[in-house]
Amino acid sequence: MAQEDGSATRRFDAQEAFGHLKRICAIGPRISTTDGMLKQQQYIRQHFKPLKAEVTLQRFSATNPLVDPRRFNEPAPQLELANMIVRLRPQAKQRLLFCCHYDTRPYPDRDRRNPQGTFIGANDGASGVAVLCELGRHLASLDGPYGIDMVFFDGEEFVYVDQRDPMFLGSTHFANEYVRRKENFRYVYAVLIDMVGDANLQIFFERNSLMYAPRLTRSIWGVAQRLKVREFIAKEKYKISDDHLPLNSIARIPTCDIIDFDFPTPRSKNAFWHTEKDTIENCSAESLGKVGKVLLQWTLEMQALNVAPAER
Numbered sequence: 288m289a290q291e292d293g294s295a296t297r298r299f300d301a302q303e304a305f306g307h308l309k310r311i312c313a314i315g316p317r318i319s320t321t322d323g324m325l326k327q328q329q330y331i332r333q334h335f336k337p338l339k340a341e342v343t344l345q346r347f348s349a350t351n352p353l354v355d356p357r358r359f360n361e362p363a364p365q366l367e368l369a370n371m372i373v374r375l376r377p378q379a380k381q382r383l384l385f386c387c388h389y390d391t392r393p394y395p396d397r398d399r400r401n402p403q404g405t406f407i408g409a410n411d412g413a414s415g416v417a418v419l420c421e422l423g424r425h426l427a428s429l430d431g432p433y434g435i436d437m438v439f440f441d442g443e444e445f446v447y448v449d450q451r452d453p454m455f456l457g458s459t460h461f462a463n464e465y466v467r468r469k470e471n472f473r474y475v476y477a478v479l480i481d482m483v484g485d486a487n488l489q490i491f492f493e494r495n496s497l498m499y500a501p502r503l504t505r506s507i508w509g510v511a512q513r514l515k516v517r518e519f520i521a522k523e524k525y526k527i528s529d530d531h532l533p534l535n536s537i538a539r540i541p542t543c544d545i546i547d548f549d550f551p552t553p554r555s556k557n558a559f560w561h562t563e564k565d566t567i568e569n570c571s572a573e574s575l576g577k578v579g580k581v582l583l584q585w586t587l588e589m590q591a592l593n594v595a596p597a598e599r
């Protein structure tokens with residue numbers, strides 16, 4: 288079994304993933320529509336090109352959150368954002384989708400000392416991209432019934448004013464396009480990762496994931512249990528609004544969110560979230576490695592199945 292599905296030869300490399308995280312953070316903030324975002328797109332493209340992946344931008348427009356529409360009588364000015372889509376074996380009609388957001392919040396607005404400071408988003412931003420880059424390196428050479436797509440969502444938190452500026456712009460656009468285009472392929476499952484770099488990792492069941500995609504969610508935590516990755520805790524904790532909501536409710540793709548919403552610790556009340564403390568130093572290679580290892584093994588097991596599982 289280990290030989291046949293290749294699992295003995297495929298090891299998710301935590302240090303490789305952490306290298307991605309560090310280099311992505313070195314770009315600086317990757318706010319939607321900025322130069323930092325363009326540099327990150329180049330980084331991802333350069334990573335996936337040698338892996339023979341098809342890499343495209345899915346462009347869309349959004350209202351400029353810096354301009355208050357109430358100040359204008361004419362339509363609010365639009366900005367161009369872009370999801371980045373990486374496709375492996377694009378001919379496969381049954382597909383698995385891995386995704387994360389790659390934009391960073393414009394400001395660390397929950398930072399008590401410096402809410403107008405610099406937000407690096409090592410955990411809330413780079414960690415997802417880093418895991419997908421390293422995961423993609425393995426999945427690119429993997430055969431099986433499923434093709435693999437990886438999508439980096441823009442505009443997850445293009446938010447200058449909390450509660451006013453809409454979130455999940457990229458995933459909402461992606462979900463609407465998937466429905467509108469009536470693609471000749473189908474996403475069987477999608478897995479979203481967000482804030483998976485926390486050096487003190489605890490990933491509980493997320494409640495929306497259990498509601499929309501219970502089989503998928505339990506199967507991933509089941510893999511973690513077998514691999515003895517104890518940071519995946521099979522208990523419910525938070526109900527989180529994230530990019531998985533549009534995928535579940537608009538695109539009807541059963542989607543699970545893997546997120547550690549206790550940054551840094553369960554007692555800290557998420558004290559580092561959206562602050563200047565979201566840095567490389569508060570993340571670890573081990574955490575990226577644990578999440579990557581579980582996702583790689585889960586995919587290997589999916590690819591070894593020859594029947595498409597039914598969520599509903």
Ligand SMILES: [Zn+2]
Nearest residue numbers: 392411444561
């Ligand atoms: Zn965030």
